[in-house]
Amino acid sequence: MDNSIKKKLEEFYENQLGYVDSNGKKLRRGITTGTVATAVSKAGALYFLEQKELKSIELTLYDGKNIQVLLERYEIKKDEVTVYSRKYAGDDIDATNLALIYVKVNxxxxxxxxxxxxxxxxxxxxxxxxANIGQSAINSKPKENIIREIKSITDIGxxxxxCVENGEEIAKKTFNERLGIIGGISIIGTTGIVEPxxxxxxxxxxxxEIKVKVQNSDNIVLAFGNMGEKALNLMGISSEKICICSNYIGYALEQIVTYNHIKKVLIAGNFGKAVKLAGGIFNTHSHIADAKNEIIVANLALMKAPYELLNLVINSNTTRQVNEYIKEYGFEKVYDILAQKASQKCEISIKNQFKTYVLMFDYDNNKLNDLTNIDDFK
Incomplete structure (x- = not known):
């Protein structure tokens, strides 16, 4: 990507979109794919009325605020106008940032x-x-906004x-395939603005993803990340049943609670994250809480583990080291205890609406604790 294009977008949008303060750091806002699609749609319709190629176009967002969206170029044919613009995500981590979105208007x-x-x-x-099965992944809000903006300037139909240039490749870096969206990105946006x-x-x-995965089953599987998903796949659990929840286990459980038919939830992944659940920590990001060694030591102490092991674990820099010490001293039973306590804490957090089970893996994707009902999730 030409840096001059990126710089031009930054200069165009920074002042009008402003910033979000995140722990003292200014993060730039951006615009959604839906906003870009609305802008080029309106520009294409307006060309049929005025035969003008604009540099930018004004839109009214869902909250009533007006913004200017930068247009990149036009292609004019006898009965068709194509208008191009780029997605600008600001400082948000977004695979669609700088994607070239264009519409063909007839x-x-x-x-x-x-x-x-x-x-x-x-x-x-x-x-x-x-959107219904077989339809394009264009959400209702962007559709409404496109129609509203065009109707504000003309009654012509x-x-x-x-379209999105390289949309199929960009989509591989998003959650779309997991959600059941194939062949490209989604045109989305509720407010029209990307908050970074x-x-x-x-x-x-x-x-x-949870909304999709709970459709045809009374159980669901949460994995912390791709490694956990891979380990589950090797055990015979299809990705069709797995949702990636990253550090946000508590949030994921809260979402699942809203689906009354769910009876069982399996939470699986790296030992370092899973063990935090045993301490009632439901956001496992290390910046939020990093008491895993303390949780492990407390449970080893209840098993009357020797002081030497407790001292080694509390001073370990990685859970890989912890696992080595636990195996060296023969206290592998602690994994079952920690998994059971993690399950109990999860069930308490959701007021026992469904059963939860926790499966922990080491960094080589070896299963650390036993789970007798794993077949229930296949």
Missing amino acids: KRNDKNINITGGKGVGVVTRKGLD FDIEI MSVEAMKSSISK
Whole structure:
């Protein structure tokens, strides 16, 4: 990507979108794919009225605020106008940042506005999303905004085909495939603005994935990350049943509680994260809480482990070291105890609405504790 393009976008959007303060650091806001799609759709429709190629176009966001969206270029054919613009994510961690989004706009003989997805926009293949199976992954809010913006300037009807350059490749870096969206990215956005808070973005992805995965089962599997998912796959558990929850186990459990038919939840992944659950820590990010050694030592002490082992564990820098010491001293039973306590803490947190089970792996994806009902989740 040409750095001059990135710099141009930053200069254009910084002043009007402003910043979010995150622990004293200024983080730039951005715009959603839905906002970009709305801008190029409106610009294309406006060209049929005024035959002008604009440098930017004004939109009214869902909260009533107006913003200018930068346009990149036009392609004019006899009966079709194509307008290009780029997604700008600010300082948010976003695979779609700087993606080139364009729409092909054609006049209709009626007053309807028909919005479809073209090349680079994903197709929905599973229930639970904001579009039906077989439809393009264009959420209802962006569709509403496109229609509203066009209707604000004309009663003419248009066919709007939204496309994304290299959308299929970009989608591989997103959660889309996990959600059941194939072939491209999604055109999304509730407020129209990207708040550079990766925590909120992650939680949103977790919620969406859970909504999809609970559709046809009374149990669900939470994995901390890709390594945990891989270990579960090797045990015969399909990715179709697995949701990646990262550090946000508590949040994921809160979301699952809203689905009354769920009876069992398996939480699986790296020992270093799983052990925190035994201490009632449901956000496992090390910046939030990092008491894993203390939790392990407390439980080893209750097993009457020797002081030498307790001292080694409390002073260990990694859980890999901890595992080596536990095995050296023959106290592997602590894994079952910790997993059981983690399950109990999880069930207390969700008021025993469903049963939870915890499965812990080492860094080589070896199972550390026993789980007799693993087949229930296959």
